[in-house]
Amino acid sequence: MDQKYDAASVERKWQERWQESGIYEFDLDKATDPYYNLMMFPYPSAEGLHVGNVYAFTGADIHGRFQAMRGHDVFEPMGFDAFGIHSENFAIKRGVHPKTLIAQNVAHFREQLHRLGGRFAWNHAVETTDPDYYRWTQWIFLQLYKGGLAYKRKAPVNWCPSCKTVLANEQVISGRCERCDTEVTQRELEQWFFDITRYADRLLENLDHLDWSEVIKTAQRNWIGRSEGAELHFALKDRPSQSIAVFTTRPDTVYGATFLVLAPEHPLVAELTSPDRKGEVDAYVSAALDRKAEERTAAGEKSGVFTGGHAVNPFSGKPVPVWVAEYVLWGYGTGAIMAVPGHDERDFAFATRHGLPIVRVVAPSGYQGGELLELTEAYTEYGTAINSQEFSGLPTEQAKLAVIARAEDLRVGSRRTSYHLRDWLISRQRYWGPPIPMIYCKECGLQPVREEDLPVLLPDVVDFVPKGTGESPLAAIPSFVEATCPQCGGPARRETDVSDNFLDSAWYFLRYPSSGDAVRAFDPSRTQKWLPVDMYIGGKEHAVLHLLYTRFLCMALHDLGFLSFEEPFQRFRAHGMITRNGAKMSKSRGNVVNPDEFFDRYGADTLRAYLMFTGPYEEGGDFSDHGIEGVHRFLHRLYHLVRENASAAQGAAREEVVRRRHRLIRRVTEDIDGLKYNTAIAALMEQLNFLQREEQPSREDLRTMALLLAPFAPHIAEELWEGLGEQGSVHAAHWPAYDPALCQEDTVTIVVQVNGKLRDRLQVPSGTPEAVVREAALASEAVAKHIESVQTARYVFVPDRLLNIVTR
RNA sequence: GCCGAAGUGGCGGAAUGGCAGACGCGCCGCACUCAAAAUGCGGUGGGCAUCGCCCGUGUGGGUUCGAGUCCCACCUUCGGUACCA
Numbered sequence A: 001m002d003q004k005y006d007a008a009s010v011e012r013k014w015q016e017r018w019q020e021s022g023i024y025e026f027d028l029d030k031a032t033d034p035y036y037n038l039m040m041f042p043y044p045s046a047e048g049l050h051v052g053n054v055y056a057f058t059g060a061d062i063h064g065r066f067q068a069m070r071g072h073d074v075f076e077p078m079g080f081d082a083f084g085i086h087s088e089n090f091a092i093k094r095g096v097h098p099k100t101l102i103a104q105n106v107a108h109f110r111e112q113l114h115r116l117g118g119r120f121a122w123n124h125a126v127e128t129t130d131p132d133y134y135r136w137t138q139w140i141f142l143q144l145y146k147g148g149l150a151y152k153r154k155a156p157v158n159w160c161p162s163c164k165t166v167l168a169n170e171q172v173i174s175g176r177c178e179r180c181d182t183e184v185t186q187r188e189l190e191q192w193f194f195d196i197t198r199y200a201d202r203l204l205e206n207l208d209h210l211d212w213s214e215v216i217k218t219a220q221r222n223w224i225g226r227s228e229g230a231e232l233h234f235a236l237k238d239r240p241s242q243s244i245a246v247f248t249t250r251p252d253t254v255y256g257a258t259f260l261v262l263a264p265e266h267p268l269v270a271e272l273t274s275p276d277r278k279g280e281v282d283a284y285v286s287a288a289l290d291r292k293a294e295e296r297t298a299a300g301e302k303s304g305v306f307t308g309g310h311a312v313n314p315f316s317g318k319p320v321p322v323w324v325a326e327y328v329l330w331g332y333g334t335g336a337i338m339a340v341p342g343h344d345e346r347d348f349a350f351a352t353r354h355g356l357p358i359v360r361v362v363a364p365s366g367y368q369g370g371e372l373l374e375l376t377e378a379y380t381e382y383g384t385a386i387n388s389q390e391f392s393g394l395p396t397e398q399a400k401l402a403v404i405a406r407a408e409d410l411r412v413g414s415r416r417t418s419y420h421l422r423d424w425l426i427s428r429q430r431y432w433g434p435p436i437p438m439i440y441c442k443e444c445g446l447q448p449v450r451e452e453d454l455p456v457l458l459p460d461v462v463d464f465v466p467k468g469t470g471e472s473p474l475a476a477i478p479s480f481v482e483a484t485c486p487q488c489g490g491p492a493r494r495e496t497d498v499s500d501n502f503l504d505s506a507w508y509f510l511r512y513p514s515s516g517d518a519v520r521a522f523d524p525s526r527t528q529k530w531l532p533v534d535m536y537i538g539g540k541e542h543a544v545l546h547l548l549y550t551r552f553l554c555m556a557l558h559d560l561g562f563l564s565f566e567e568p569f570q571r572f573r574a575h576g577m578i579t580r581n582g583a584k585m586s587k588s589r590g591n592v593v594n595p596d597e598f599f600d601r602y603g604a605d606t607l608r609a610y611l612m613f614t615g616p617y618e619e620g621g622d623f624s625d626h627g628i629e630g631v632h633r634f635l636h637r638l639y640h641l642v643r644e645n646a647s648a649a650q651g652a653a654r655e656e657v658v659r660r661r662h663r664l665i666r667r668v669t670e671d672i673d674g675l676k677y678n679t680a681i682a683a684l685m686e687q688l689n690f691l692q693r694e695e696q697p698s699r700e701d702l703r704t705m706a707l708l709l710a711p712f713a714p715h716i717a718e719e720l721w722e723g724l725g726e727q728g729s730v731h732a733a734h735w736p737a738y739d740p741a742l743c744q745e746d747t748v749t750i751v752v753q754v755n756g757k758l759r760d761r762l763q764v765p766s767g768t769p770e771a772v773v774r775e776a777a778l779a780s781e782a783v784a785k786h787i788e789s790v791q792t793a794r795y796v797f798v799p800d801r802l803l804n805i806v807t808r
Numbered sequence B: 001g002c003c004g005a006a007g008u009g010g011c012g013g014a015a016u017g018g019c020a021g022a023c024g025c026g027c028c029g030c031a032c033u034c035a036a037a038a039u040g041c042g043g044u045g046g047g048c049a050u051c052g053c054c055c056g057u058g059u060g061g062g063u064u065c066g067a068g069u070c071c072c073a074c075c076u077u078c079g080g081u082a083c084c085a
Helices: A007-021 A051-069 A085-094 A098-116 A131-146 A196-209 A214-224 A251-256 A268-272 A275-290 A293-297 A345-354 A396-410 A508-514 A524-530 A546-559 A595-602 A604-613 A627-645 A655-673 A677-693 A699-709 A714-723 A770-779 A781-787
Strands: A034-039 A073-075 A150-160 A165-167 A185-194 A227-236 A243-248 A259-262 A305-312 A319-324 A336-339 A413-418 A438-441 A445-448 A482-484 A491-494 A535-539 A571-575 A577-580 A620-623 A747-754 A757-765 A792-798 A802-807
Touching: A007 A098, A007 A604, A007 A714, A034 A051, A034 A508, A034 A524, A051 A073, A051 A098, A051 A535, A051 A571, A051 A577, A051 A595, A051 A604, A051 A620, A051 A655, A085 A098, A098 A595, A098 A604, A131 A150, A131 A445, A131 A546, A165 A185, A196 A214, A196 A546, A214 A546, A214 A571, A227 A251, A227 A396, A243 A251, A243 A259, A243 A336, A251 A396, A259 A268, A259 A345, A268 A305, A275 A305, A275 A319, A336 A345, A396 A413, A508 A524, A595 A604, A595 A627, A604 A620, A604 A627, A604 A677, A604 A714, A627 A677, A627 A699, A627 A714, A655 A677, A655 A699, A677 A699, A699 A714, A747 A781, A757 A770, A757 A781, A770 A781, A770 A792, A770 A802, A781 A802
Parallel strands: A034 A073, A034 A535, A259 A319, A535 A571, A577 A620, A747 A802
Antiparallel strands: A150 A165, A150 A185, A227 A243, A227 A305, A227 A413, A259 A336, A305 A319, A438 A445, A438 A491, A482 A491, A747 A757, A792 A802
């Protein structure tokens, strides 16, 4: 060891050794105890590795190193998610081809990731933009298509006017494009979808059995948004053979349905509109269609117009007017509602504004008849049905079931479940993605590209800027568009849309173990051996995007016979976010931490350990430029302690010291297991403070420090390990064991309270019985003072911890 | 509005219902030094103060011998989501 701890040279030295020995690039087939440690692969941006990436990867790497030292064969792959609108937009801005740009970015990321000192299996790295990768992305598309899970349909979709492409629902954040923050509009376009809604119930139910961060599970449940109710049919008054279907979660309120409302897009609007209302209705509908999605869905004034048409309430038999209003969404339920203004806030607001009748059909539970106060707002609770003919008097939960049963008897409706989740819109009118492998033949219709013809290569073009015509830039390249029909061999036209970036990342973890396989997407035996993933760590921002799509795809591939499991990740943990001096880091604030700067100044070990020290990993932490000094000093002090004592240190230590060591091992082990890295590091600091005060720290204590530090600061741990004369890599060494019996302290402090207030502390051997403690406590002057002249009622004794003397 | 998480020193944060503030930053003092940096050692919630005592974990109640921790109501902040019938 050198005189002085020089992070740069220590880190360089060990990174070279790891690379030479290939200790993280073992043979997957020879492994005996597989452990798949996955982290969300990065999008290689031009700015380079963000400190948020460093935070995420360090936490996951600590987990991996810990599992490896516990004897598992830990596979910890890394890759690059380099397709997608973000790269493409950036390339357009720079006027550089995304391919050129991504290659540069990836090279930079690889370098930075090396500096970080992760135990990455680089020999299994994947890049989604590599034809050898996206060939299989296309293959997956074909399997879904053949399995009936991919379809093309005309539907109202989200359109980003800036990115000039459609977006999936999950990619619209508060009415804005997830990528560029532009307000999204609605368009009716023919698009490719994956039938994720078919899996809604399974995606929901499986959540109960997954060991995932609760936050994510809750977000997914909300997003799937299952709601149970009924579909009821209201016949048209003038054409009883036709009817309007509405979805409601409150069929029990059907007698209170005093009007119907259709979404502006609803096809029956035109049919129902009476000639005298036509002008007004047309104007309303076209104005609504022109408005931005965010404006249309913003709650507020309830605009709408009467169509002039009527339908018949199938229960009361009364005619009800039919209105059109934008507060009814075309994309949810049936795009039509029965309005019950007495018991729904929105309908109440609408009825009040437009002077429509309000009929009360639910009274508070326990209602026995008599006067009810006039409603000043909708009563949305369950209660007792009133004004509902034979259903009156029933608790509304029961009335709900009874009404559904009656509707089924009368053939005017049935039980129905609705979901917030929509099918996954998969096509994009962009360049930078895998072309969707489909062909249109005039004779044979839609044809999938033959699997042996994959990949459908993304052509190198000069003009990849989207035109906004609703077509991909690929449509302008004849050599790409012109194809041969796989069925009849005649001239045909290629699909020119590319697939969503989230499809690339929905299966990358399946590719890692089989990377390089030229004949299939994933090797069955490799997959069987290594999957599902044991631990997946990543950010919360993908709760309903990546993490939901991935689960769906895995389920679909399972059902299609390609996978034996249907859930890809046994455990998932969401890490927190790192802020700087209390504020969120952002380019506009100019407070982004550049990891390179800190690698240079302090080294990767310090940065890693400091980031983990800032707070509980799952909650995030705050980066302060001063705070990092403390961790840096800690590593320095430890280095010097080991250097000075490496040769002198001998085996045995005092019993107290041994006990302390066992407690330390237990604490660090448990903390790492629970991702409480901050307290694990605090424990190591405490131990160092203690060892520094010892006259002669034992060899065993120094060894233990090196081992326990290894996951956090992998380079210096190697240096200390070597300095202590140990053979081999510290990362190949066994994680130290602790003896629970030795974790017990020999002397404990017992707190003596009088009526719950601290009065004295007693040092006694651990396991001292109550009688002895009581005697000692009563002998204490500090205690006696407070119990003189009062009667002692009882004693509360907690062994080795506390004695509380309760007085009357 | 709804869902979720969180409110503890000057700051980041620690505490199986049992010593509140571990560990670190910052600050103060001391040592080393001609001096400084670095390093080391000691101190550091507030108040009254004579031993000592009182107060203190967003606010108000409650349960308990004992509450930062459990229960009820509320306030604030952050994150997600929103006319989903």
